Amino acid sequence: MAVTIKNIADACNVSRGTVDRALNNRGKINPEKKELILAKAKELGYKPNYIARSLKRGKTNTIGIIVFNLYNEFFSSLINSMEEKAKEKDYHIDLALTHYDKDTEKKCVESMIRRQVDGLILCSVNNKKDYSSWLQKFNIPVVSLANKISNKIPYISVDDRRAMKDATQYVADKGYDRIIYISPPLAYEDTHNIYALKQRFEGFSQVNMEHESIIIESKDYIRELETINILEYKTAILCTSDIYALEVLNYLKEKKIKIPSQVGVMGFDNINMLKYIEPHLTTVSYPIEQIGAIAIDSISQAIENGNKIQNMVITHEIIIGESL
Amino acid sequence: MAVTIKNIADACNVSRGTVDRALNNRGKINPEKKELILAKAKELGYKPNYIARSLKRGKTNTIGIIVFNLYNEFFSSLINSMEEKAKEKDYHIDLALTHYDKDTEKKCVESMIRRQVDGLILCSVNNKKDYSSWLQKFNIPVVSLANKISNKIPYISVDDRRAMKDATQYVADKGYDRIIYISPPLAYEDTHNIYALKQRFEGFSQVNMEHESIIIESKDYIRELETINILEYKTAILCTSDIYALEVLNYLKEKKIKIPSQVGVMGFDNINMLKYIEPHLTTVSYPIEQIGAIAIDSISQAIENGNKIQNMVITHEIIIGESL
Numbered sequence: 269m270a271v272t273i274k275n276i277a278d279a280c281n282v283s284r285g286t287v288d289r290a291l292n293n294r295g296k297i298n299p300e301k302k303e304l305i306l307a308k309a310k311e312l313g314y315k316p317n318y319i320a321r322s323l324k325r326g327k328t329n330t331i332g333i334i335v336f337n338l339y340n341e342f343f344s345s346l347i348n349s350m351e352e353k354a355k356e357k358d359y360h361i362d363l364a365l366t367h368y369d370k371d372t373e374k375k376c377v378e379s380m381i382r383r384q385v386d387g388l389i390l391c392s393v394n395n396k397k398d399y400s401s402w403l404q405k406f407n408i409p410v411v412s413l414a415n416k417i418s419n420k421i422p423y424i425s426v427d428d429r430r431a432m433k434d435a436t437q438y439v440a441d442k443g444y445d446r447i448i449y450i451s452p453p454l455a456y457e458d459t460h461n462i463y464a465l466k467q468r469f470e471g472f473s474q475v476n477m478e479h480e481s482i483i484i485e486s487k488d489y490i491r492e493l494e495t496i497n498i499l500e501y502k503t504a505i506l507c508t509s510d511i512y513a514l515e516v517l518n519y520l521k522e523k524k525i526k527i528p529s530q531v532g533v534m535g536f537d538n539i540n541m542l543k544y545i546e547p548h549l550t551t552v553s554y555p556i557e558q559i560g561a562i563a564i565d566s567i568s569q570a571i572e573n574g575n576k577i578q579n580m581v582i583t584h585e586i587i588i589g590e591s592l
Numbered sequence: 593m594a595v596t597i598k599n600i601a602d603a604c605n606v607s608r609g610t611v612d613r614a615l616n617n618r619g620k621i622n623p624e625k626k627e628l629i630l631a632k633a634k635e636l637g638y639k640p641n642y643i644a645r646s647l648k649r650g651k652t653n654t655i656g657i658i659v660f661n662l663y664n665e666f667f668s669s670l671i672n673s674m675e676e677k678a679k680e681k682d683y684h685i686d687l688a689l690t691h692y693d694k695d696t697e698k699k700c701v702e703s704m705i706r707r708q709v710d711g712l713i714l715c716s717v718n719n720k721k722d723y724s725s726w727l728q729k730f731n732i733p734v735v736s737l738a739n740k741i742s743n744k745i746p747y748i749s750v751d752d753r754r755a756m757k758d759a760t761q762y763v764a765d766k767g768y769d770r771i772i773y774i775s776p777p778l779a780y781e782d783t784h785n786i787y788a789l790k791q792r793f794e795g796f797s798q799v800n801m802e803h804e805s806i807i808i809e810s811k812d813y814i815r816e817l818e819t820i821n822i823l824e825y826k827t828a829i830l831c832t833s834d835i836y837a838l839e840v841l842n843y844l845k846e847k848k849i850k851i852p853s854q855v856g857v858m859g860f861d862n863i864n865m866l867k868y869i870e871p872h873l874t875t876v877s878y879p880i881e882q883i884g885a886i887a888i889d890s891i892s893q894a895i896e897n898g899n900k901i902q903n904m905v906i907t908h909e910i911i912i913g914e915s916l
Contacts, residue, residue, distance in 0.1 A: 338662070338668040338675075339864070341665065343668075344662040344665070344667075344668035345662070347662055347668075348661055348662040348663060348689065351689050352689065352691075355688070355689075361686070361687050362686060363675060363687045364675065364679070365672065365675050365679075367676075514868040517868070518868060521870070540663070541865050543842070544865075544868075544869055545869070546845070
């Protein structure tokens, strides 16, 4: 049985109000009596009931975090860094995964709101103004990572457009004259939040190649790749994520196509596992752990001091490997 | 501002008690009045305050999950599967990471208890009877995964001893006559929970090889490996995790030692990323996602029906690759 304030009051022969003042360090109380009460509370193994306290203080010290899933190392690194930073700041993490489903995401948000999280950090599948208005009405700090929701919700990320433009320019400068660009479907735009993907595509489109680029935007990108004569020009395959690039590497190896002498490959994200991959993948660094730590820092300050959270752009970098 | 029971009561011109009976489907209430109240609650956008409700019902629908970290894909797959199963069962996940620190783990447990989680699932760094007695006194269901805490705490895992014995026998049957066994330090036994590691080592020790095995139990295993003439006999390097095996593969490739013709390598875990690794790693499957789902299933039943949670052993399997 949990020890209650009443138990301590009975043991010390004082009122519950006196115990409350001693434990919470407020109001007038005789110092000796206070010491006695604190010693007794310790002796009895008293633990404050955080739930009851949350009701009083209107703060649960919990940050709700909603991401797609943890299959991609990108997200597990993000959660890892946020949990570390949150613990340092005395916050808990309430984790929910949407598996790219918009309704699931809304249910996760509602459920977290009912559980009175102090703030929300989202990699959102939903977008548009309706969604950001809906989020704002809960009146707690919200931060979006990787996928921008709207100008109303603070957003911490790399500059995806600039990063993909730099990547494409790097490919062009390496002497490739055609790019096969592989991305998840951009046609999802009307229904899903594909802000980052769209930015990347725009960045890619800003660089001219000698031969017309081929755009594969499909979950079945390997099957689409099979229909293309990839050896026709000096071709590089540029992927919007390392995971896609790894699948492409596997496909090319299976087809005995040499990388990079016959075809170049470039990824995006720079996930940790790349250190075990041959050939070393050329990619773009996405400092996801830094972004996670900044997000927690910003949101905890917003929770505690009411600070407005600023948009933030974190620097990317081309990581030179052996696949281009 | 959140809509309260009082707002609904005022709007319907009834007492708060009546609204409470309507919303919570209990006590006597005129059906028409109930319908009116429910319609008004919906119209006003009433959301039950789960925290206040938790206080009354003594249940938060939250399961606390404490693991080492999410750097190893093993744990992110575990969390992913548990979150999915928990959501299906209408539970939330409160996640904390210990980074192998015993005090951090205890603080995580205490903090979750204060937040009144309904149950706890641990990959524990702590062990021994003192710890399991301490956990038991909180009087909520507790499950340990991967690392057994004591006979008092239910434990869901593969049979680590048997799995490593099978792996070792597989190496011997492939014609190798010496094994270099790489494990995290077994000397941690007195201070840390290394139950699974110890079981694996015992399984390994049950198989006789022609030449004496070399045991490397160090975090600096690559440096230790450098001091050994690994080409002396027909040698296989058997690792207690895939991550170690991947580091060993990288080392051997750097030294231009051919795998498996000069040295064989075997891992443990069968993490998903192995599909991108060359040569395909021979390893032992550890069905971590299945274990995660079973753990949530068991603990939710224990929370709801008071069922005793049974120990469970999940079947492992040798995964034949090209590295042996």
